[in-house]
Amino acid sequence: MPLKTQNLRVLPMNFIESYHEGSERVFVLHGIIEIRIPSKAFQQHLDRGRTVEEIISSLEPRILKNHVTGRNLVYVTRESGIPLRGHNAFGLIDRGTNVIQVRPISGCNMNCIFCAVDEGRGTKTRATDYIVEPEYLLEEFRKIAELKGAGIEAHIDGQGEPFLYPYMVELVKGVKSIPEVNVVSAQTNGMPLNEKLIQELEPYMSRINLSINAIDSELAAKMAGTTDYDLNHVMNVARIIADSEIDLLIAPVWVPGWNDNEITRIIDFAMKVGAGRVYPPLGLQKYLSHKNGRKVRAKRVSFPAFYERLRNMEKEHNIKLVLEKSDFGIVPGRRDRAGYRKGDVISIELVEAGRLSGEVLGICGGRTIAVITRKAPGSTIKAKIVRVKDDMYLAEG
Ligand code: SF4
Structure with missing residues (x-):
């Protein structure tokens, strides 16, 4: 089924990768938005005097795909009429605190063995990806921020890797310019980041939560589920963030039986690199098996045992590992809800x-x-x- 795609923002042609595949002409914008147009139809439009940019931007039939995951992609604009509230794969999530979660894109470049949202090319459950036009996302964000009032954290995350979003700098700058926002944070696996992007984000971004699950590079790639994972690159990204004005929080997932011996090494790395100048340096999570998530064989560890291990490591390393909402300044906040109830x-x-x-x-x-x-x-x-x-x-x- 061809997806409705609305007008895309199209770059000058010299920024677009283009190739033929079977009977289709394929264009790739920003390395992520893949536009597939039947070659015959494409040629007909060219013959009628349309520019390549016009054809890519709005003509049908065409199919959009996420170039990284290979899944169909829906481009969510205001004109699409798709609200940005109510769904957990894209848009805005308000859980009744001063934090607004911002989800600009779904889909991931990694394939982690423990992924709670079964992301990456190896997924067995995810069928479609979504990308939200930045203007629409910012307009809707502003409405929630005005309702909540001052002291908001915009937390950019998603079902996937948020830095695959090609308009990240524009988004971060945009949310930071909203008077009610005082903190902008984001999650990442680190692979799409580089020094130039970090420098561009530095004036607007407060914190980056970076996943590192092992210091052993082979194990790290195994846990990421792909040989594309480059631990050296991610550790270098950690150093660059820590040397910038952006606070670094390293967020490993402890998968019992897999990376037990790596946790201490990750703590040492976080301390050495200078993570956690403002916020805690580490946000250690325990692997949980989710209904629609990826399942991995892991030793069973109860929550009390997990917290006991954290407390022991706190003493050993003189570091805070058991985190509370107050460590991030999270407080209850106003919210508006559609108010549907189960059974309606x-x-x-x-x-x-x-x-x-x-x-x-x-x-x-x-x-x-x-x-x-x-x-x-x-x-x-x-x-x-x-x-x-x-x-x-x-x-x-
Ligand atoms: S980086 Fe995150 S979203 Fe991507 S596959 Fe790994 S756990 Fe899932």
Whole structure:
């Protein structure tokens, strides 16, 4: 099914990679947005005097793909009518604190063995990716920020690697210019970062949470699920961040039985490199098996045992590892919710391909709702809300 794509921002042609594949002409914008147009149709439009930029930007039929994951990609603009609230794969998430999560893109360049959202090329569950136009994201962010008032942290994360977003500098600059925002932070696996990008972000960004799961490079690549993972590059990125005005937090996932011996080495590296000047230097997470996440064989460790290990390491290294909301200045905040409850039956307009196989994106009451259904986009159905979490909804119909 061709996806509705709306107008794309197209670069001058000399910035676009272009090639033929089978009966299609393929264009790649910013290394991530792949546009596929049937060669015949492309030639017809050229013959009618259209420019290549015009054809890429708005003509149908064409298919958009995430060049990194290979999945179909939906370009979410204001004109698309797709709300940025209600879904966890893209847009904005308000969990009722002073933190607003910003999700500009889905999809990942890694393939971690423990990935909670089963991301990367090896996914068995993710069917579609989304990318949000920066102006739309900023406009909607501003509305939530005004409602919440001063003291907001914009935290850029996602179901995937947020730095694959080609408009990251524009986004970070944009949120930082909003008067209510005082902290801008982001998560990353570090692979898309480099010195130039860090320098561009430095005046606006407060903190980067960088995942490093092992100091042994072979094990690190094994855990990342791809030989493309370059630990040396990521460690160098850590050094550059720590030397900049941006605070560095190293965020390993402890997968018992896999990287038990690496945790101490990661702590040593974090201390040596100068992580945590403002915030804690480490945010150690325990591997959890999620319903739609990637499962890895790991030794069972209870939460009390996990925290006991953290407390022992705190004493050993004289470092804070058991983190609290107050370490990040997180406090309760105002929020507005669509207010649907589990069991409600609502009328939902199905508009786009769903994030997971067997799902479709629907719209109702200013929220994008994931709908488990056999119906295709283009129809309106009655569906029952089966899950509600922080103003994000799953329906079935
Ligand atoms: S980097 Fe993060 S999102 Fe990407 S595969 Fe690994 S855990 Fe998943």
